[in-house]
Amino acid sequence: MKNFKIGGVPEHFNLPWYLTLKEKEYQNKNINLRWKDYHGGTGDMCKALRSGEIDMAVILTEGIVRDITKGNPSKIVQVFIDSPLIWGIHVAENSTYTSIEDLKDKKAAISRYGSGSHLMSYLNAQNQGWNIEKELEFEVIENLDGALENLPKGKGDYFMWEKFTTKPYVDNGPFRVLGQCPTPWPCFVIAVRDTVLEQDPMAVKEILKIINTRTKKFKETAGVDLLIANRYQQKIEDVHQWLSLTQWSQKQLSISNLEHVQDTLLQLELIDNKVCEENILFNF
Numbered sequence: 001m002k003n004f005k006i007g008g009v010p011e012h013f014n015l016p017w018y019l020t021l022k023e024k025e026y027q028n029k030n031i032n033l034r035w036k037d038y039h040g041g042t043g044d045m046c047k048a049l050r051s052g053e054i055d056m057a058v059i060l061t062e063g064i065v066r067d068i069t070k071g072n073p074s075k076i077v078q079v080f081i082d083s084p085l086i087w088g089i090h091v092a093e094n095s096t097y098t099s100i101e102d103l104k105d106k107k108a109a110i111s112r113y114g115s116g117s118h119l120m121s122y123l124n125a126q127n128q129g130w131n132i133e134k135e136l137e138f139e140v141i142e143n144l145d146g147a148l149e150n151l152p153k154g155k156g157d158y159f160m161w162e163k164f165t166t167k168p169y170v171d172n173g174p175f176r177v178l179g180q181c182p183t184p185w186p187c188f189v190i191a192v193r194d195t196v197l198e199q200d201p202m203a204v205k206e207i208l209k210i211i212n213t214r215t216k217k218f219k220e221t222a223g224v225d226l227l228i229a230n231r232y233q234q235k236i237e238d239v240h241q242w243l244s245l246t247q248w249s250q251k252q253l254s255i256s257n258l259e260h261v262q263d264t265l266l267q268l269e270l271i272d273n274k275v276c277e278e279n280i281l282f283n284f
Helices: 012-022 042-051 061-069 116-128 144-153 167-172 194-199 201-216 224-231 236-245 255-267
Strands: 002-008 031-037 056-060 074-081 086-092 107-110 137-140 158-162 175-182 188-193
Touching (some): 002 042, 002 201, 012 031, 012 056, 012 201, 042 116, 056 061, 061 074, 061 116, 061 188, 061 255, 074 194, 074 201, 086 144, 144 158, 167 175, 188 194, 194 201
Parallel strands (some): 002 031, 107 137, 107 158
Antiparallel strands (some): 074 188, 086 158, 086 175
16 A cells, blocks of 8 residues: 655645545555644645655645745645635734734734745735835744734734634634735645655546545535534534635646746745746646
């Protein structure tokens, strides 16, 4: 049996992985796939891919593209979520901030440098017309739990995270949401270490076949809305809205989307130069 380790965030996007693992679909194909939750998100998974702690990751598109350009020995094998990620812009409910404009010159709480919360803070600043060099500062708080603990204490002024994941903390405290910032490209991709693609490409292809079969009909799964609501402490109406906005993919990232990601990262000075598509994308 071939052994593979895969990482991802413990969020509703990845429920299809949980279900296929629970039902031993990979083992039925002689593949021992182990899942590891990464509460620290994309920055944490980039480090894990580099070190070989994991073989694969379900990871934010802009984060892994940036890290590959900086030497991460991995490739994108396909898009996992084709729709944008809708980032909520959160402040502590006890803060005095009432609009996104109030956050100019304030500290963005981020999970770590190179994370989605870090990169999207730049994109939000660009959208607001802020001077990125002078009007954007950061406070590292590690993960969502760190934001829940530290924002009410004034350690960081605002925090960007997927808005449905944080919805219970907006409904019940300690967050308020001032707005949102969707990614302008497909939000999650599947990345695999180069050595794994060199040694076991057919096994990786089989893993993708299994998960893609599940995601094609995921929304039709009986009781999936209640399962998501219970597993992720979501209101059923929020789950229905999230399902209506979310599209899974079974295809590779398009060249135009890759160009858009790299052009944006270059414009924001988050990468030094663009790299050619064959250094980022892997096609079977």
